[in-house]
Amino acid sequence: MTLFDPPAPLPERLRPRTVAEVVGQSHLLGPGRPLTRLLQSGRLGSLILWGPPGVGKTTLARLIAAEVGAHFIPLSAVSAGVKDVREAVTEAERLRGRGQRTILFLDEIHRFNKAQQDALLPHVESGLLTLIGATTENPSFEVNPALRSRARTLVLEALTQEEVRSLLDRALTDPRGLPGVTASDEALDLLARLAEGDARRALGTLEVAATLTNPVTPEAVTEAFGRHLPAMDKNGEDFYNLISALHKSVRGSHVDASLYWLARMLEGGADAHYVARRIVRMASEDIGLADPQALRLCIAARDAMEFLGSPEGELALAQAVVYLALAPKSNSVYVAWKKVRKAVQEGETLPVPVHLRNAPTSLMRAQGYGQGYAYYFDDPEGSFAQNYLPDGVSLDLYEPTGEGWEARVAERWRKLQAAHGEGQE
Structure with a gap:
């Protein structure tokens, strides 16, 4: 190994070699569990692995291919296209003539557009390709119904702090890991908490921290980890779940929860201007005429956000959210508007x-x-x-x-x- 041939990153070196080495996902891999039964039966169909980052989607796909003795073709939907799918089909046809099945692993399958996903359909349906798609996004929204109906969706869960901690311990004892490196219990506990169930991030941070000091200390973990940003996919389900939580907390008059979800969104990188628009909507939908001043204040908060930008303008949004949470609530105008729109859409167009x-x-x-x-x-x-x-x-x-x-x-x-x-x- 030379300077120009560096070792693989720690998460790659510690990738499980057998299903028995997998940490977490016991709801899928335990005795009698769905994936265990599929592997034991040998009748593996196409799968969609849905779960947060760093929980083992790629690892599971590789292990499944090894367990069933299939040829494994990995593609990333970020860079692959229909041409790559055609090449995989050609290779699968060649191998089928030798009696070998092919698993096509498509990472971030949600990045494939409708046409690209449709290109997979006939080959998945014929059984030429066994598709294993991995995604952090809800397949119900991001994967075509036709493709989704031909694959079984398995939901992977974020690792617990205890499971992440066990992986960190393994990294310090496994010859493939960080031989000669030690870490305090406080440092490992801190890293297990900060990783938020992401094994890849935990191991990568440990590797960086080990270059700063040995034994690894909590201070080294903090420096290696960098600024802690709450996990949030700015265009996916997480984002809309946070918006939903904020809206429902305001509606439920829970001030602290409203501030918490607002902070989660803004610290996670949400567009503050979009958040401001949603807050204005809350003023009309849930406060309404119970407090006519609420809408004015929220418009003012939106204008302050436009004028000041982040982070200064975020305080105005926090002020508006607290006001809305404390305000009396009325959805009477919202309900009336829904009724009248339905009446207009379904009724006759009568003259004035x-x-x-x-x-x-x-x-x-x-x-x-x-x-x-x-x-x-x-x-x-x-x-x-x-x-x-x-x-x-x-x-x-x-x-x-x-x-x-x-x-x-x-x-x-x-x-x-x-x-x-x-x-x-």
Whole structure:
């Protein structure tokens, strides 16, 4: 080995050589578990391995191929295309003539577009290729239904702190690992916690920390790890789960949880301007007329974010989130708007009543536009008595809640309904 032929990274050197060496995923690999039964039966079909980074998706795919004696073709959807799939098909056809099956491993399968995924279909369906796709994204959203129906999805879980710790211990004792390196229990415990279930990151950080000091200390782990950024895929399910958690915490009036999820998003690299837009939406959807000032404050927070940028503008978003969480809640306008949109989409397109029509020209006035309209300030009773909806249309949309400002106007709303002859039995 020379300077120009460096050793493989520690995670690669410690990659399990047998299924027995795999740490974690006991729900798939334990006695009687799904993957164990598949391997024992020898009737392996196509699989999609879905799970977070660093939990062994690639390792499992390699071990599965070895267990069933299949030829293994690894591709990454980041760099591969239809041409690479065709080459894999050609190789699989050649090997099938010798009686050998082929497993095509497609890492980050969610990066393949619809056309690229469709190119796999006939070869997976015919059995020429046994596909094992790996993805960190929810296959329900990212993998074509036709391909998904031909593969079994197995969900991999993040490793526990105890499982990560066992891998770190292995790295210090296995000849393939870091011979001669020691580490304090505090350092290993810290690294197991910071890794958040990602074995690859834990081992890579340990290798870097070992170059800083031996024995490895907590300070070396912190330096090697760098800034701790909460895990979040900015375009995937994690991102939308965090948005959902933030929205539901605000709706549930839980201030601390609202701040926590906001921080998780912003520290994880979410677009603060997008977050600001979602906060404005919350002000309309869940606070509404219970506190009409909420929308103004959230618009101001969005403007402050635009003006200041990150990180200064994030404080304005935090202020808005706390205000929304503390505010009285009303979704009455939100519910009314959904009802009326459905009514408009599903109902007839009826003409505007003649007395409500605009009459800017003499021709329109001659046709009766605007005639019979009772102007409220001239004739309040007549104004209430006239019809404001198309003929034959009856709607019951808005129902004020008993919270905040809306509670104060609820009585006025009931009087207006009575005056318009609505809400009557």
